[in-house]
Amino acid sequence: MVSLPPVLLIAFPLFFAFLAPLINMVSKKAVKYYTMAVLLLNTAISLIIFLNVLEHGVIYEELSGFYPPVGILLSVGYLGAILALLINALAPIVYLSYFGDAENSVKFSMIYMLVTASSTGIVITGDLFNMFVFFEITAVGSYGLVASMRTKKAYEGAFKYIVLGTIGSSFILLGIATIYGYLKTLNFYDIAARINTMPESARLMSFIFLIIGIGVEAELFPLNGWVPDAYEGASNRVAAFFSLGPSKAGIYAIARLLFTLVPLVKGFNLAMLLGLLTLVIGELAALRQKDPKRMLAYSSIGQMGLILVAFSMHSALAFTAAIFLMVSHALAKSLLFLGTRGYKEGVLRNPWVAGPIFIGVLSIIGMPPFPGFWGKWYLLVNMAQRGFWAVILLIIFAAIVEGVYYARFLHRGTEGEESKVLTRSEIAAITILALILVLVGMFPQYLYTPAVKAAAALMGGGP
Amino acid sequence: MRKAIAIIISVAVFVILAYFFVTSSAPINYTTGGDYVNPINDHQANQSVPQQYLNDSRKDTGSQNVVTAIVVEYRGFDTLGEVTVLFTAATGLAILLGEYKRRIEKAVEPNFVTQVATVIILPFIVIVGAYIFIHGHLTPGGGFPGGAIIASGFLLLLLVETNRGLPEKKLSITESLAGMSYALIGLLGLVLANEFLENYLPTGIFGTVFSAGIIPLIYIAIGFKVGSELGGILHNIKGVHEE
Numbered sequence: 103m104v105s106l107p108p109v110l111l112i113a114f115p116l117f118f119a120f121l122a123p124l125i126n127m128v129s130k131k132a133v134k135y136y137t138m139a140v141l142l143l144n145t146a147i148s149l150i151i152f153l154n155v156l157e158h159g160v161i162y163e164e165l166s167g168f169y170p171p172v173g174i175l176l177s178v179g180y181l182g183a184i185l186a187l188l189i190n191a192l193a194p195i196v197y198l199s200y201f202g203d204a205e206n207s208v209k210f211s212m213i214y215m216l217v218t219a220s221s222t223g224i225v226i227t228g229d230l231f232n233m234f235v236f237f238e239i240t241a242v243g244s245y246g247l248v249a250s251m252r253t254k255k256a257y258e259g260a261f262k263y264i265v266l267g268t269i270g271s272s273f274i275l276l277g278i279a280t281i282y283g284y285l286k287t288l289n290f291y292d293i294a295a296r297i298n299t300m301p302e303s304a305r306l307m308s309f310i311f312l313i314i315g316i317g318v319e320a321e322l323f324p325l326n327g328w329v330p331d332a333y334e335g336a337s338n339r340v341a342a343f344f345s346l347g348p349s350k351a352g353i354y355a356i357a358r359l360l361f362t363l364v365p366l367v368k369g370f371n372l373a374m375l376l377g378l379l380t381l382v383i384g385e386l387a388a389l390r391q392k393d394p395k396r397m398l399a400y401s402s403i404g405q406m407g408l409i410l411v412a413f414s415m416h417s418a419l420a421f422t423a424a425i426f427l428m429v430s431h432a433l434a435k436s437l438l439f440l441g442t443r444g445y446k447e448g449v450l451r452n453p454w455v456a457g458p459i460f461i462g463v464l465s466i467i468g469m470p471p472f473p474g475f476w477g478k479w480y481l482l483v484n485m486a487q488r489g490f491w492a493v494i495l496l497i498i499f500a501a502i503v504e505g506v507y508y509a510r511f512l513h514r515g516t517e518g519e520e521s522k523v524l525t526r527s528e529i530a531a532i533t534i535l536a537l538i539l540v541l542v543g544m545f546p547q548y549l550y551t552p553a554v555k556a557a558a559a560l561m562g563g564g565p
Numbered sequence: 566m567r568k569a570i571a572i573i574i575s576v577a578v579f580v581i582l583a584y585f586f587v588t589s590s591a592p593i594n595y596t597t598g599g600d601y602v603n604p605i606n607d608h609q610a611n612q613s614v615p616q617q618y619l620n621d622s623r624k625d626t627g628s629q630n631v632v633t634a635i636v637v638e639y640r641g642f643d644t645l646g647e648v649t650v651l652f653t654a655a656t657g658l659a660i661l662l663g664e665y666k667r668r669i670e671k672a673v674e675p676n677f678v679t680q681v682a683t684v685i686i687l688p689f690i691v692i693v694g695a696y697i698f699i700h701g702h703l704t705p706g707g708g709f710p711g712g713a714i715i716a717s718g719f720l721l722l723l724l725v726e727t728n729r730g731l732p733e734k735k736l737s738i739t740e741s742l743a744g745m746s747y748a749l750i751g752l753l754g755l756v757l758a759n760e761f762l763e764n765y766l767p768t769g770i771f772g773t774v775f776s777a778g779i780i781p782l783i784y785i786a787i788g789f790k791v792g793s794e795l796g797g798i799l800h801n802i803k804g805v806h807e808e
Binding site: 107109113116117119120121122123124125127128129131132135136139143163164165166167168171172173174207209210212213216220223231232235236238239242243245246249250252286287288 | 567568570571572574575578579613614615617618621625638639640641642643645646647649650652653654656657658659660661734737738740741742744745748749751752754755758759760761762763764
């Protein structure tokens with residue numbers, strides 16, 4: 103089989119995004135087909151890399167041809183390969199929903215390609231500062247995507263995001279500076295090997311700095327004030343894109359921090375606390391929302407909390423559960439955000455809209471046979487085995503709250519006369535997402551095998 | 566017709582690039598093979614990374630300026646990312662401001678001295694900027710400061726020419742071409758050498774302009790890109806938008 107260097111996942115979209123303004127000068131209509139072709143090319147590359155990783159194990163790539171701690175290392179492990187495939191396979195599907203629109207500016211398409219590339223970069227890099235650079239591209243691009251709606255709400259959301267995102271970036275930089283000051287290295291595995299030579303206080307400090315910085319992007323509880331406003335202000339498609347790209351990259355970075363960079367018992371306890379707070383507060387806030395987009399945004403926060411709880415269990419089974427939850431969240435949330443554009447009474451009378459939305463809701467609240475069920479099931483089994491009964495009760499409570507507001511949401515859509523809001527390309531996009539959800543749920547073994555390997559690698563401190 | 570040409574060009578670019586990279590023998594280091602050694606198991610790990618930069622940069626890159634060697638060679642991928650951050654920010658700003666209809670307000674007529682001085686100074690500003698980014702591997706400075714200096718020339722032009730903006734289309738073409746050439750210089754590394762952004766040109770005589778392999782080429786691309794990008798930002802924030 104062909105083997106491709108993983109750097110192409112980042113270099114190609116960058117090159118083609120720089121080329122896009124020239125294409126726009128030749129023909130304005132060609133831009134969306136061009137962007138679609140670039141995204142599909144990336145999907146193919148990420149699929150090849152995923153298969154390579156399954157066959158041969160971790161791929162390392164020494165950029166600029168220098169030896170790792172001196173040069174930059176890309177390391178695509180199982181987790182990185184799964185998430186890179188997830189982001190790059192779903193980005194063209196969400197982009198498909200733009201095809202019905204007349205308004206589709208070239209600048210938007212450029213930022214879309216760049217944020218896809220940088221989210222992929224976060225999950226495949228093996229270098230701390232390189233990860234920071236990709237976080238910057240993701241954040242700066244996301245501000246632009248939120249503001250691209252040009253409404254007052256969009257500006258409000260984008261401004262809150264800019265303030266929190268900038269403070270978060272500064273904290274990441276402080277954390278990196280602390281680690282570099284002690285260890286004089288930026289390579290993940292070099293840091294992991296020598297982190298114990300740092301004094302306990304310095305380790306704790308760098309952990310806190312990094313979790314504050316990354317937590318902004320990963321939507322963790324005290325740092326997620328931007329989420330509801332930004333998701334409400336952004337267009338539905340941008341919100342859908344956020345739930346598969348930047349938020350997945352953020353939660354991946356949290357896993358990398360917890361397991362590889364600064365593994366601390368206190369860190370796992372803090373993560374458990376933050377995760378439970380994020381879960382319960384997110385779900386309770388979602389219960390009070392009337393606007394469907396705000397409700398979905400708070401529900402996203404709750405899901406992120408659940409994934410963090412699964413990380414902080416520090417066991418292979420719970421980590422596998424977290425991977426299933428990430429896949430379920432990326433698929434189902436982008437489906438729901440796409441499907442609820444202009445949500446009002448009677449939208450769900452149309453079976454082509456109702457079917458995918460029902461499937462998405464069922465996966466989010468954890469009904470079999472969808473990936474969300476497998477995630478929650480593995481997590482609860484692991485907790486029961488280890489006697490975390492209080493946490494189990496909290497998670498079940500959150501699941502009941504989730505069921506209540508999603509039932510209300512569905513009920514509202516089925517009342518009244520049938521109304522048509524979605525374009526044909528949007529319906530095509532949500533149908534494809536629902537099909538993928540069904541396939542992953544029916545055949546979980548194809549995700550389970552690489553997920554267990556990813557969990558084992560992370561537990562061992564590897565890529 | 567134009568649409569057909571655009572589609573044909575993009576398909577051709579795709580096919581050529583895809584062919585190049587599938588057939589190129591880019592090596593991949595797997596865990597079992599490859600030359601990746603855990604730094605802890607290796608004697609070189611005793612030498613800290615900053616020390617290694619200072620000791621080996623002349624041998625590795627042929628660049629007289631160690632900072633440039635680090636920025637463009639050792640951590641060149643990060644620099645490509647930083648260029649992209651600037652590009653993304655400029656694009657986001659253009660989404661916010663660029664598509665409004667704008668009215669240029671003639672607030673104050675620029676005085677005679679400014680007008681005449683600008684014509685005299687402008688070529689020198691451009692020459693200084695170009696000098697700084699062409700000599701980035703020899704003297705302090707490089708693509709980013711050089712580009713910023715050229716953009717300050719654009720600012721002066723905007724102050725004098727109150728009626729017109731900058732040639733936005735030309736700036737945009739320059740920006741695209743410069744960004745693409747940076748990415749292409751990196752991608753050629755995969756084909757001609759082994760790795761992305763690896764040096765594949767002779768390093769030349771240490772301390773002369775034609776030395777240090779691909780570093781001057783990358784800095785020239787960055788200089789053009791930063792200059793045209795900042796110029797585009799200045800163009801976008803000029804004027805008052807009308808509803």
